Amino acid sequence: MKKHIILLLVAAIPFLAQAQTKKYEYTPKVKGKIEITNLPGEISLLNSNGNALVIESDFNMEKPDRAQGLKLLGSAEDNTDLGINVSEENGIISIQGATRQVRDYKYKILVPTGTAVNVDYSSPFVKGDVTVEGFTGSLELKALSANVKISKSSGPFTINTISGQHQWSRRHHRTCLRESQF
Numbered sequence: 001m002k003k004h005i006i007l008l009l010v011a012a013i014p015f016l017a018q019a020q021t022k023k024y025e026y027t028p029k030v031k032g033k034i035e036i037t038n039l040p041g042e043i044s045l046l047n048s049n050g051n052a053l054v055i056e057s058d059f060n061m062e063k064p065d066r067a068q069g070l071k072l073l074g075s076a077e078d079n080t081d082l083g084i085n086v087s088e089e090n091g092i093i094s095i096q097g098a099t100r101q102v103r104d105y106k107y108k109i110l111v112p113t114g115t116a117v118n119v120d121y122s123s124p125f126v127k128g129d130v131t132v133e134g135f136t137g138s139l140e141l142k143a144l145s146a147n148v149k150i151s152k153s154s155g156p157f158t159i160n161t162i163s164g165q166h167q168w169s170r171r172h173h174r175t176c177l178r179e180s181q182f
Helices: 002-019
Strands: 022-026 033-037 042-048 053-057 084-089 092-097 106-112 116-121 130-133 139-143 148-151 157-161 166-168 177-180
Touching (some): 042 116
Parallel strands (some): 033 116, 116 139
8 A cells, every 4th residue: 555655646746847937026126118039838918916927837947966056058047947038128028938848938027017028929939929918008919930929918009920820819008019920
């Protein structure tokens, strides 16, 4: 009986580790624009209740011991422990992928209400979708094959995709601009 319980616990540990989400909070110095680039994972974009930028993710990649002190060439430094780099310069907050990951992670990004957001999701390696829910602000999104779902949101939107699908709810309060390239 003890063997069965131990085996069950050992088998469940990897699933419990994957289900954990990490959180990163950043308060901008100046309310400006947010640019999201090179983030190969599923993105959910929402408004936060306060002035802070909040990013939640299921990212979990441990560095091997032999990689300690080494820096990945050609990419930004992971300063969030979520596989991304967050920096601010001249009122523009930049969120960019910092790893060459082997699987897509889920990123829930909460931005202050009314903030302009630019998302460049045009990497050919992106497999996830972009979900925008309860968002108020300006949004410009470029994608290759990602599906874009927008609901309960308002603001001017510019959505440009090559082969992705668009899903819009009927609760938009302002005019939405939709572009597609085929």
